[in-house]
Amino acid sequence: MEEVKVSKSINIKGLVCPYTFVKAKLAIEEMELGEVLEILLDYEEASRSIPKSMEDHGQKVLKVEKINDTDWQLVIRKEKE
Amino acid sequence: MEFTEDQLQRYSRHIILPEVGGKGQKKLLNAKVFIIGAGGLGCPVGYYLAAAGVGTIGMIDNDTVELSNLQRQIAHSTRTLGMPKIDSAKNTFEALNPDVKVVGIKERISKDNIKDLIKCYDVVVDGSDNFPTRYLVNDACVMLKKPLVSGAILRFEGQVTTILPGDGHCYRCLFEEMPPAGLVPSCQEAGVIGAITGVVGSLQALEVVKLILGKGEVLKNTLLIYDALRTTFRRVKIPKNPDCPVCGSKPTITELQDYDAGYCRL
Ligand SMILES: [Zn+2]
Numbered sequence: 001m002e003e004v005k006v007s008k009s010i011n012i013k014g015l016v017c018p019y020t021f022v023k024a025k026l027a028i029e030e031m032e033l034g035e036v037l038e039i040l041l042d043y044e045e046a047s048r049s050i051p052k053s054m055e056d057h058g059q060k061v062l063k064v065e066k067i068n069d070t071d072w073q074l075v076i077r078k079e080k081e
Numbered sequence: 082m083e084f085t086e087d088q089l090q091r092y093s094r095h096i097i098l099p100e101v102g103g104k105g106q107k108k109l110l111n112a113k114v115f116i117i118g119a120g121g122l123g124c125p126v127g128y129y130l131a132a133a134g135v136g137t138i139g140m141i142d143n144d145t146v147e148l149s150n151l152q153r154q155i156a157h158s159t160r161t162l163g164m165p166k167i168d169s170a171k172n173t174f175e176a177l178n179p180d181v182k183v184v185g186i187k188e189r190i191s192k193d194n195i196k197d198l199i200k201c202y203d204v205v206v207d208g209s210d211n212f213p214t215r216y217l218v219n220d221a222c223v224m225l226k227k228p229l230v231s232g233a234i235l236r237f238e239g240q241v242t243t244i245l246p247g248d249g250h251c252y253r254c255l256f257e258e259m260p261p262a263g264l265v266p267s268c269q270e271a272g273v274i275g276a277i278t279g280v281v282g283s284l285q286a287l288e289v290v291k292l293i294l295g296k297g298e299v300l301k302n303t304l305l306i307y308d309a310l311r312t313t314f315r316r317v318k319i320p321k322n323p324d325c326p327v328c329g330s331k332p333t334i335t336e337l338q339d340y341d342a343g344y345c346r347l
Contacts, residue, residue: 022093026084026103057099 004062004075007035013042013071020046021053024076028059031078036062039074047072082107088180092134100296106134110180112293115139115202117190117218119166121273122208122232124156125282126289131174131181133290138174139202141186142166153275190214192337195221204289207231208282212259213340219244219252220337223328230288230299232281237274237309239281242300242319243288246328249301254322259340277309 008031012023020043028037041047051061051074058080067073084092084103095101095109112135116123119142127138146157146169154166161169167185174183188194190209195217199205205227207218215231222229222244229244231252244251284305291297304317327334 018093018097019089022089022096025097026089029103053097 004036004077006038006075007031009038009040011040012046013040015041015046016043017045017049021050024050024054024074025057028054028076028078033078033081035078037076037078039076040067041072041074042070044072047074050074051076082110088134091178091180095133100294105294105296108293108295109134109290110136112204113137113139113202114204114206114289114293115199116141116206116208117214118142118208118210119154119156119170119185120144120150120208120210121153121234121278122282122285123206124154124170125279126206126208126232126286127170127174127183128156128177129283129286130289131178131183133286134178134180135289135293136180137182137184137202139184139186139198140167140170141188141190141198142170143187143189153273153278155279190217192217192221192339195337196225199227200225202227204292205229206285206289208285215252216259216340217337220327220334222246223251224335224337228292230285230292232285234273234277234281236272237277239277239284239307239309240304241281241284241288241307242304243292245299245301250319250321251325251328253327253334254325255304255319257322257326274309277307280307280309 008027010023010027012020020041024039051064054061054076060077060079062077063075065073092106095106096103114130114135116127119140130138144166146161146164146166150157156170156173165187167187171183171185174181205222207215207229209215223246226246231242233240288299291299302319304319306315323329326332
């Protein structure tokens, strides 16, 4: 994967649906087009639902990775206001 | 303005909608909507707008809560019998959502107060129960260029239309003059099935929300007619009338009038 520069990072560990997506959506809303958001989370369901919802909303999912026993890292580029 | 944790939870189902998001929810919180009437339509409109977090809701009604209202006017209750409807509704809406400020006015709407009352609001909702008020509200909104979401109910039928002055039609483009009193149903004929107020009021509330968000299409140049007995919705095109007496190019109605013709109030 090409190197991407993360513009903003949020940690939503401990949150469950729908607040995982609420926090992720509010974070990306405040960013500029082309900027990249990193999300750290530990709620397994959100590691699947956030990428899907972000794509439904027109954003580009660059990375979904389980980084240790409990946590996931998502990397998403803003492509739509 | 940042959302509080309570607001994130309260509005989470809005925020996750692509058409709303945090930005749309802030628009709702900053919006001011004025509702004419705290009766059959004003109750559900105000209830849903309060739930949606519309920050300021103005409401005018001169009546007190009566037992015969409670079959359809769901913001009031047996406990608020005898209370001014605006106070009863304010209690209900502010209990539902403390983010909402309800400005209640216990007066009858008239040509003398309407412009001052609506001038600071973004959208006007007509939930009145009589033709004189409907024409007065239409004319005032056209003159002040205020978006107006108008609703009406009778028996098992309801109507909704959205008037955007300067853009689409107005109520007088559809019916230039008020029907003579004799053609309007008398009090004995003017029953109304309770739940229709919820259907029509909810449609009005959604028109208001879309206007605030700037999303979707509203009932511009269109009258939506709901027939509850047959469960049908019909859309009727209402072209803007270039010769309309109030919104046409050479208006003949340039001042507000109070119409009083012995109409039955539903
Ligand atoms: Zn007109």
